[in-house]
Amino acid sequence: QKEVEQNSGPLSVPEGAIASLNCTYSDRGSQSFFWYRQYSGKSPELIMFIYSNGDKEDGRFTAQLNKASQYVSLLIRDSQPSDSATYLCAVNNRDTGRRALTFGSGTRLQVQP
Amino acid sequence: NAGVTQTPKFQVLKTGQSMTLQCAQDMNHNSMYWYRQDPGMGLRLIYYSASEGTTDKGEVPNGYNVSRLNKREFSLRLESAAPSQTSVYFCASTGRGLDEQYFGPGTRLTVT
Numbered sequence: 001q002k003e004v005e006q007n008s009g010p011l012s013v014p015e016g017a018i019a020s021l022n023c024t025y026s027d028r029g030s031q032s033f034f035w036y037r038q039y040s041g042k043s044p045e046l047i048m049f050i051y052s053n054g055d056k057e058d059g060r061f062t063a064q065l066n067k068a069s070q071y072v073s074l075l076i077r078d079s080q081p082s083d084s085a086t087y088l089c090a091v092n093n094r095d096t097g098r099r100a101l102t103f104g105s106g107t108r109l110q111v112q113p
Numbered sequence: 114n115a116g117v118t119q120t121p122k123f124q125v126l127k128t129g130q131s132m133t134l135q136c137a138q139d140m141n142h143n144s145m146y147w148y149r150q151d152p153g154m155g156l157r158l159i160y161y162s163a164s165e166g167t168t169d170k171g172e173v174p175n176g177y178n179v180s181r182l183n184k185r186e187f188s189l190r191l192e193s194a195a196p197s198q199t200s201v202y203f204c205a206s207t208g209r210g211l212d213e214q215y216f217g218p219g220t221r222l223t224v225t
Contacts (some may be wrong), residue, residue, distance in 0.1 A: 008153070032212040043203055043216040044156070088155065092212045100146055100171060101214055105155035 006104035023089030032074045038086040044104040079111045117217035126194040134189040137203030145187035149200040194224045
């Protein structure tokens with residue numbers, strides 16, 4: 001079992017719709033959770049992070065965390081064609097002493113004009 | 114601030130050749146990382162440096178060596194390149210007490 005799992009997609013949504021991206025993780029001790037956006041041929045760009053159960057909103061983006069279910073999601077409201085990219089979920093467990101993140105393989109989002 | 118910079122952007126090597134990938138950050142971050150990204154595999158950690166003077170192996174260290182030259186710079190060396198090392202290499206950094214990582218633009222390496 002992969003440590004961080006994401007559906008590879010592509011997830012296709014029409015412009016203006018809500019895109020919902022999901023991620024599950026296996027390490028129950030994970031403490032910090034991140035969403036990165038990666039355009040084709042570019043480097044990952046941090047768009048959201050969340051540490052506590054519940055929702056965290058930033059503009060059109062909402063991150064949702066449910067530690068009991070080991071599940072983190074990203075909602076993108078009013079999706080735009082410029083949101084078309086691969087979205088990477090990443091988690092960290094600080095108690096392991098390792099500061100590195102564990103990444104999922106990403107979900108490709110396509111927003112249709 | 115340039116953030117995290119990497120050189121070169123592209124490189125083609127023949128099997129058995131060696132090279133060093135350079136990474137520098139100007140954010141005064143303590144921790145630095147090298148990842149490789151292959152299609153369908155996500156980002157995999159090669160080596161990391163929690164602070165100046167320390168380095169540790171990640172998930173896929175075989176065939177690589179690293180040097181934390183100072184707080185700003187963290188280099189990745191391939192001593193004898195193999196076709197399996199064809200990949201995109203990303204350097205990242207993070208500050209003290211933080212977990213968020215910031216990435217450089219990447220080096221696209223092809224080994225023939």
